Amino acid sequence: MNKFSFFKKVIFLSLMLCVGGFAAEDQLFGMTPEMSKLIAPYIEKARATFPAVKKKYIAGDYVREKRQLDVQIELTDKNGDREMVFIVVTQCLGNRFQGIIVNDIQLLKEYKNGDTLSFSQDQVKNWVVVDSKGNEEGNFVGKAIEAFDSGIVGVFFEGVFKKGKFEFKYQDAQSAKYQNSIDGIVSQDIIAEITKRLKASYEKKLREGQKFEEGKPFYTYGIYDFRTGEVKR
Incomplete structure (x- = not known):
């Protein structure tokens, strides 16, 4: 694995x-x-x-x-x-x-x-x-x-730090092979909102002194309440 x-x-x-x-x-x-x-x-x-x-x-x-x-x-x-x-x-x-x-x-x-x-x-x-x-x-x-039964779901992304900026790419389409995909049931608007929040979060970490290797992918996720439609993270 x-x-x-x-x-x-x-x-x-x-x-x-x-x-x-x-x-x-x-x-x-x-x-x-x-x-x-x-x-x-x-x-x-x-x-x-x-x-x-x-x-x-x-x-x-x-x-x-x-x-x-x-x-x-x-x-x-x-x-x-x-x-x-x-x-x-x-x-x-x-x-x-x-x-x-x-x-x-x-x-x-x-x-x-x-x-x-x-x-x-x-x-x-x-x-x-x-x-x-x-x-x-x-x-x-x-x-x-x-x-709906789970309530809270994870929405996964691949991140990369490049030229002083963070980029995040939605990854759940790839996770279907692991039988964990939420692809097709979380809207593009929600994915965009989580992307925005992840960028803000990682930019804060950078300002606080956390180091990120240039061009090396890392993996992270946002949390979405499927019942209420609220982005938790």
């Missing part, structure tokens, strides 16, 4: 953040109105980005990459109970899909893990492309739910 990945794992554990992971573990049932409101924009984001994902699936890109496409759709039983379940896509014909349920069902009596279903594109509320190790692309809804 390299120094960067070890640093990130330690900090994420201390913040109790576990965003990402295997897609089939992210389930939606018995949600509070507060959480339903919170995930609504991430459902819209998943729907807006799904056509490009579908195009890659049809082209066979994910098969060549040895990854699979899972989607979440909402199922309803005769009692009116509703639950969002993950389905691994096995076929696509136009706007119709076929797939297999890949998570255990909590509420619905008429469905079970391993059932084959047919569904339409307008039923898709979340998507994730995942490999055998659980590394994910997408899963905006699952990430948002886990960030």
Whole structure:
């Protein structure tokens, strides 16, 4: 394990953040109105980005990459109970899909893990492309739910001191391989605000006499309260 990945794992554990992971573990049932409101924009984001994902699936890109496409759709039983379940896509014909349920069902009596279903594109509320190790692309809804549960999340950056100035580059897109990514659920405005605060913090450290090696990268993070939208650091 390299120094960067070890640093990130330690900090994420201390913040109790576990965003990402295997897609089939992210389930939606018995949600509070507060959480339903919170995930609504991430459902819209998943729907807006799904056509490009579908195009890659049809082209066979994910098969060549040895990854699979899972989607979440909402199922309803005769009692009116509703639950969002993950389905691994096995076929696509136009706007119709076929797939297999890949998570255990909590509420619905008429469905079970391993059932084959047919569904339409307008039923898709979340998507994730995942490999055998659980590394994910997408899963905006699952990430948002886990960030909400955690409350406080870490937003990571690579910093460098060069010619008397600090530069910071957002790094969480790279941390997806460690199943800790919050990429896609924290806005660019929040990333910009944390960048601004990090620069101010490190400039203060410099004024106080702390030394930084010219051009040598270092790693740091900001803290964001996902529930309140407040930047803590």
